[in-house]
Amino acid sequence: MRILLSRIRENFLGSKLDVILSITGALFIYFILSTLISFILNSDWTLILVNRKLMLTGLMPEEEIWRAWTIFSLTTILMTTSIAFWFKINIKSSIFYILLLLIPLLIFTTKNTLLYVLFIMILSIVFFYLGYRSKNSELKNIVSRIIMISWIILLPICFLILNILDGPKMTLWGGFMINLILAAIAIFAGFPLGILLALGRASSYKLIKLISTLYIEVIRGAPLVAWLLLAWFVLPKFLPNLFGLSDLNIVVRAMIVLSLFASAYIAEVIRGGLQSIPKGQEEASFALGMNSISNTIFIVLPQAIRIVIPTIVSTFIAIFKDTSLVFILAITDLLRIGRLIPEQQQAFFGKSIESLAVVALLFWVVSLVLSQISRTIEKKLNI
Amino acid sequence: MFKFRLIGIISLFSVLFVLAACSEESTSSGSSDASSNTLEVIKDRGTLNCGVNDNLTGFGVVAPDGSFEGFDIDFCKAIAAAILGDSSKVEYTPLTASARFEALGSGEVDVLIRNTTWTASRDRDLGNDFTAPTFYDGQGMMVYADSGYDSIESMSGATVCVLQGTTTELNLDDRFTGSGIPYTPLTFETNDPLQAAFEAKQCEGWTTDKSGLASKRAGFPAASGGPEALVVLAETLSKEPLGPLTRDNDSELYDVVQWVVFGMMQAEESGITSSNVSSMAANPADPGMARLLGVGFEGGEVQDFGFGISPDFMQNVLYQVGNYGEVYDRHLVPLGLTREGSLNAQWTDGGLIYAPPFR
Structure with a gap:
């Protein structure tokens, strides 16, 4: 606590100029945040809730949505795995990513898709953990090669998924x-x-x-x-x-x-x-x-x-x-x-x-x- | 260095010449493609390409499930039902106001049904053919009830919100400048920011087609005073007949579109609806109805008008889409656009909805 206070004093209240800047900044942030929050709370969001499907996949017919979901899950899992394998991001920034991606997920997840999203998230976390924890360097080399190839063929695969079994027209x-x-x-x-x-x-x-x-x-x-x-x-x-x-x-x-x-x-x-x-x-x-x-x-x-x-x-x-x-x-x-x-x-x-x-x-x-x-x-x- | 530049310029020009030659060649072939029988192209393709609006409430919007719906959309469906026997075989192309004529002219769409006003220049210069209007609109002016404006004349010095690039903007200028009334136009690209500006009272008047004004008024948020806070002035600034259009010299398709529209109007006049069309076709009440539905009257011969489609096309249209009145009731009545006393009533009720005889 004392360290925190001293840090605050050091960083925000060091000199007279710092004090002025901090106060202006705080007022500015308060103004922006309060406007934003009151906008979020006072608006009627039915418009978005009704049109979630439209915003994410446009004119694609309802029965073809599984294609979009498959692509989404493949990409998510590939992304989490490669981040874990290649970059070794620490827990702190992973939490930041997850919070960031949770915003759209919270908006766009419906009751029907809740299970699906949970499934994808659990799979991604498992893959992330496996990648994070893996020590065997020979295995790691193989896996990272597989990831590399997967990235290269991801786009063709996406097209395949969108088109197989009589897929919807591209204009949709x-x-x-x-x-x-x-x-x-x-x-x-x-x-x-x-x-x-x-x-x-x-x-x-x-x-x-x-x-x-x-x-x-x-x-x-x-x-x-x-x-x-x-x-x-x-x-x-x-x-x-x-x-x-x-x-x-x-x-x-x-x-x-x-x-x-x-x-x-x-x-x-x-x-x-x-x-x-x-x-x-x-x-x-x-x-x-x-x-x-x-x-x-x-x-x-x-x-x-x-x-x-x-x-x-x-x-x-x-x-x-x-x-x-x-x-x-x-x-x-x-x-x-x-x-x-x-x-x-x-x-x-x-x-x-x-x-x-x-x-x-x-x-x-x-x-x-x-x-x-x-x-x-x-x-x-x-x- | 100089020599090199010269070579570059020469090669650039030669490339341009080749491209120009190619384009000339393919334009001629392209236009012959476009002027060739679009009706046959549609039949071969199995779908109708329909240019539509995707953000005009009641006329053409995208529903939450991604399907198109609205008054104009139903006419696309009717044409598909007539030509292909299935109203779902339509591919919709949402078009902006500025791209619509290019899209029709270049063959991207077969028919344009996008609340397009029939004008002389659009009919002649832009190479289009308008069929009978499906909706008679007129430009109006909406003001706040407490503003004290009761006519265009009283609006001297007012700021008016208007959509840019439409005939609406030109009509507004004709009316105000023509009568020497000073005003300030405030232009917007789409309706929604315009409404926001109007709610913030950045402008005193809001002008667009009266159908649009009526629906905007009915949906005006209660927080801003609701519908009662607004008045649509009685004066109509312009005539806006809206209807389908096809390319020039595309008579086969043009005739089909024209007579599908007339057929839907005639069906309403004769009292044929989507629910009774089957029994009417099995047992037509008079020879006229039999001709409309493409069946023989009391065992007589079926009259084929030679449209190049099945003679009983109106049965498909009426069964799958409905007659003119049904389409109107489905999409425009919920917005508060009543037919009684308007130009869009049947001619028997004093309106302009009038179909030439099916004979």
């Missing part, structure tokens, strides 16, 4: 699910493409350099909304009518545009990393007899990517939030749902603040988890 995918899927696709496809573009722009072959530069500048030069609209109305006219290319599904078109858009931004971030590697390293690797390809793969790229991890993650977060722009393509993503449910019936009129607050909360939680993971990686890599 929606809600928060479509935001997460689009962001995952854009990141997984955009990252390798971005690396190639960055290397291309730094290349000494003039034509490759020109094409990469042109691509990056053209894609970055127009807003994402413009590209999405082009993909919707103009792309079908450009594409040859082979393999059904000209009537590509609207969701696939959104995925392509988002990936291309993401790659241009990621390329510029990685180029920054490439330029920060001193020339001497390249010379040294040549002196060791490496050719330029192995120099790039083993010397330059690993260092460059390590340096730009914080910027890359903030690009990822930006891409994740950009996925909410797909509503103009008639894809009912989370933000679109948030804006249309107040119009559902007269009782909900004028409640867009409530629905948008929940939308913001969901985006915030995922972004926060992403940035926490990046911080953990940074710590692990000693950046």
